[in-house]
Amino acid sequence: MADPKGFMTTPREEYPRRPVEERVRDWNEVYVPGALLPIISRQADRCMDCGIPFCHDACPLGNLIPEWNDLVSREDWRAASDRLHATNNFPEFTGRLCPAPCEAGCVLAINQPAVTIKNVEVAIADRAWADGFTPPRPPDRLSGRTVAVIGSGPAGLAAAQQLTRAGHTVAVYERADRIGGLLRYGIPAFKMEKRHLDRRLEQMRAEGTKFRTSTAIGRDLGAAELRARYDAVVLAVGATAWRELDVPGRELAGIHQAMEYLPLADRVCEGDLEVSPLSAAGKHVVIVGGGDTGADCLGTAVREGAASVTQLDIYPQPEAERDEDVEPWPTYPKIYRLSAAHEEARDLETAPAADADARLFAASTLHFTGDAHGHVRSLHLVEVDERRRPVPGSGRTLPADLVLLALGFSGPDRHDGLIDQLGLVLDARGTITRDTDFATNVPKVYAAGDAARGQSLIVWAIAEGRAVAAAVDRALAGTSQLPAPIGPYDRPMTA
Numbered sequence: 001m002a003d004p005k006g007f008m009t010t011p012r013e014e015y016p017r018r019p020v021e022e023r024v025r026d027w028n029e030v031y032v033p034g035a036l037l038p039i040i041s042r043q044a045d046r047c048m049d050c051g052i053p054f055c056h057d058a059c060p061l062g063n064l065i066p067e068w069n070d071l072v073s074r075e076d077w078r079a080a081s082d083r084l085h086a087t088n089n090f091p092e093f094t095g096r097l098c099p100a101p102c103e104a105g106c107v108l109a110i111n112q113p114a115v116t117i118k119n120v121e122v123a124i125a126d127r128a129w130a131d132g133f134t135p136p137r138p139p140d141r142l143s144g145r146t147v148a149v150i151g152s153g154p155a156g157l158a159a160a161q162q163l164t165r166a167g168h169t170v171a172v173y174e175r176a177d178r179i180g181g182l183l184r185y186g187i188p189a190f191k192m193e194k195r196h197l198d199r200r201l202e203q204m205r206a207e208g209t210k211f212r213t214s215t216a217i218g219r220d221l222g223a224a225e226l227r228a229r230y231d232a233v234v235l236a237v238g239a240t241a242w243r244e245l246d247v248p249g250r251e252l253a254g255i256h257q258a259m260e261y262l263p264l265a266d267r268v269c270e271g272d273l274e275v276s277p278l279s280a281a282g283k284h285v286v287i288v289g290g291g292d293t294g295a296d297c298l299g300t301a302v303r304e305g306a307a308s309v310t311q312l313d314i315y316p317q318p319e320a321e322r323d324e325d326v327e328p329w330p331t332y333p334k335i336y337r338l339s340a341a342h343e344e345a346r347d348l349e350t351a352p353a354a355d356a357d358a359r360l361f362a363a364s365t366l367h368f369t370g371d372a373h374g375h376v377r378s379l380h381l382v383e384v385d386e387r388r389r390p391v392p393g394s395g396r397t398l399p400a401d402l403v404l405l406a407l408g409f410s411g412p413d414r415h416d417g418l419i420d421q422l423g424l425v426l427d428a429r430g431t432i433t434r435d436t437d438f439a440t441n442v443p444k445v446y447a448a449g450d451a452a453r454g455q456s457l458i459v460w461a462i463a464e465g466r467a468v469a470a471a472v473d474r475a476l477a478g479t480s481q482l483p484a485p486i487g488p489y490d491r492p493m494t495a
Contacts, residue, residue, distance in 0.1 A: 014119060015035065015116075017030045018030055026190075030191075041072060046108065047070065047115045049070060053065060053066050055107075058493060059101060060459055061485055063087050067083045072123070077124065077133070080124045081128035081133040084128075087485065089162070089465070090462060091121050093192065093458060095121040095123075096196070100117060101459070105332075129199065135203075138164075138207045142167050143167040143476065149234045150172075150236060151235065151451070152179040153183060154449070157172070157201075159465035159468050160465075162470070163469045166481075170209050170210065171210040173212045175214070178270070184197060185262070185267070186259060190303070191299075194266075194269070218421050223417070227422070227445065232472045233444060235440070236468075237418065238409075239410065239431065239450035242408075243407040247366060249369060249370065252368055252374060253374055254401060254402050256278060256404060280305070282306070283306055283402045285306045285307075286379045288365055288379075289312070289405065289407045289408070290311065290361075293408075297404045299340065301402075302341065309350040310353070310354055310358055311354075316362045317356060322335055331495050332493075343357070345358030353396075363382075366382055375401075377400065378397050382394050382396070411451070422442050422445060424440055424447075435488075436487060437474075438464075448465055464488075470484035471484065
């Protein structure tokens with residue numbers, strides 16, 4: 001611990017965001033460039049180097065947080081990068097996209113604002129790239145064994161990098177035209193610019209990982225044929241089967257799933273399209289769903305120039321502080337959080353009728369109505385109580401030219417035929433079953449990430465990728481030195 005009194009003398013200071021009026025005119029990341037480094041060493045000083053660092057358990061990757069906080073406070077960036085990358089393949093992703101359950105588990109957070117762990121992490125990652133601390137690490141020798149990884153999201157990429165570095169020949173198959181999964185087509189550029197992804201992919205190529213795009217296993221290449229080609233197959237296809245909203249009027253034009261809408265905006269940023277076919281420009285937009293995907297739709301619609309944007313959340317508005325009786329420290333609490341997108345919507349007053357920023361809480365959609373051409377024009381909702389029962393007399397109508405459904409995901413998509421061709425067993429939730437070694441019911445086939453765990457956080461996806469890589473390596477080589485941070489049945493800490 002570099003400064004024993006740092007947590008008492010230094011207040012929490014977070015990565016400053018650019019002014020709202022400036023950042024909504026572009027797709028760049030929302031933070032002030034270069035503003036983190038001048039403050040981050042002092043913020044790292046706030047870490048108390050606890051005897052029992054609960055931040056370790058709060059993060060499934062088991063990040064060595066007190067160690068790299070201490071190194072950053074001493075400005076030993078190379079050593080900090082080594083400790084960070086020892087447990088996390090992609091800290092530049094998690095430092096931008098993870099909601100930081102580690103901070104909820106920070107011991108300081110018992111009675112003070114937590115250490116800015118996420119900001120320290122991204123500062124180390126960016127400094128490591130800038131100073132050349134992340135060269136490719138190809139294996140010293142090849143094992144002669146081959147592995148196919150299906151899916152190129154964070155779980156698939158983590159598994160591929162670990163297995164490549166262990167000496168196996170790895171090919172990653174992706175059905176989209178670019179590698180990255182939801183990191184590429186789903187996460188808006190204002191949350192993570194794609195240059196961070198491209199840079200890491202170049203490192204992986206230099207290490208020997210092969211990438212095969214525009215290849216849907218089960219449709220473009222038979223699952224049995226792929227399985228016959230490789231010594232092992234890792235399924236990291238994600239949980240992309242979206243949940244539906246079964247209410248009258250759902251068939252009207254102008255009602256779309258969030259993951260139909262967001263990838264098109266990403267393609268505009270990639271230069272594939274001039275304008276998104278589903279652009280919110282000039283439209284009254286309603287987003288059904290209060291999670292992170294809904295917030296991504298919110299920030300995207302604001303940048304596209306929507307006439308208004310309202311986000312509906314069926315849950316009541318959370319309190320500003322954790323309820324210690326219901327969600328005691330160190331669990332991750334459901335509290336009121338103001339994301340960059342919600343801050344933008346609040347300041348620009350995109351939804352004057354909303355409860356807070358752009359959100360209507362405890363709101364349930366009843367039905368949609370449209371015009372004579374069959375296009376949606378309004379959404380009818382009702383307020384609900386804590387048991388989701390309608391509150392009499394609380395019905396409201398919102399103008400809606402574009403409705404985006406962000407209701408989460410139930411499991412892997414089955415349209416390509418991969419699951420059925422392999423004969424995989426699914427559980428009651430629709431996710432792939434597996435044993436304690438991440439192996440499915442099909443020999444040589446393993447499952448990792450959201451496809452088997454269900455919809456989760458990016459840190460869990462990377463942890464799954466690292467753990468399944470260790471299991472595959474052990475099966476192919478008889479033993480493995482690769483770390484396995486979690487087991488397939490581990491779950492986040494809850495009360």
